[in-house]
Amino acid sequence: MWCVGSRSDAEFTDYFAGRVVPLRRFAYALCGDWHTADDLVQLTFVKLYQHWRRARPESLDAYTRRILVNAFLSHRRDRRRETVVAEPPDTPVPQVEPGGDTGLGRALRALPPRQRAVVVLRHLEDLSVAEVAELLGMAEGTVRSQTARAVDALRRALAPTKE
Template sequence: MRVQYEESFRVFARDQAAALRRSAYLLCGDWHLAEDLVQNTFTKLYRAWKRVDDTTKEAYARKALMRAWLDERRRPWRRVENRSGVIPDSGSTGSDPEVAGQRARTRNLVAHALTEVPPRQRAVLVLRYWEDLPIAEVAAALRCSEGTVKSQSSRGLQSLREAIARYDPDLVGVDAEGTA
């Protein structure tokens, strides 16, 4: 690869690594696997770097990440693995400890509940609500119709609500602003 392509790839990888890692973690629920998925994504992206249009590099990376995760889910040794580890907590130095604790608890609750959502629905939820992508881009990334994205989104949100209710029944019936 020519020097100019390598440098532009390095800059892109440096700028996008953290965001891709967070997205990968939300998909798989394991920081180590998320790192592997991001590495696989960057390997695929590096091979195609000359051919990828400047305006679609982020979309290409997201699509490659999604495909790497789906490929990983299909591997036989992943089917029997039980992931019940502790989710790491990062501290916030600028906020009230009680508020920070509640945010961390909520974040952990949602992350645990997200692991119980079926993989296809989880992928739609991460792309729609975490990555904030429009329905058309989610459909393109997952190679499905927009109607499928809408139905999977609806079912995924319902599955997420049910999983949260199992973890914390007190949150049932609470809206996004915390009121009943």
């Protein structure tokens, strides 16, 4: 199916069909919002399509995940530039996560973006420390320390409160 140098639109369509759902779940785990997850996945596939003919089949999933993580981190930086208004134009609909457990989702959203990315890649995508380090462009020791800090923060956030 993969031909070196001549990647077709049909191959891209097949790849999209097979990866859109898992990437959407991955994006949701990163950002905690289905609408933003959809936007991130759409941006990921647009960027992937732009480089489709040059992308190597053996590392296509890792390349796609990297595009998505970079889009998420850029989105987080861009959100800081938004302006706050006194009256919001719309009232948001309360979100309920699949499965009804909002505690973990809330705790994940409270993590800094890079820690959240490390936790999601390590524990939901089941990538090794080396793979996460390469994907995020950081040292393996940094991945381990960020994972430890994030897991510690999640444990504190999810621990039963003593009254």
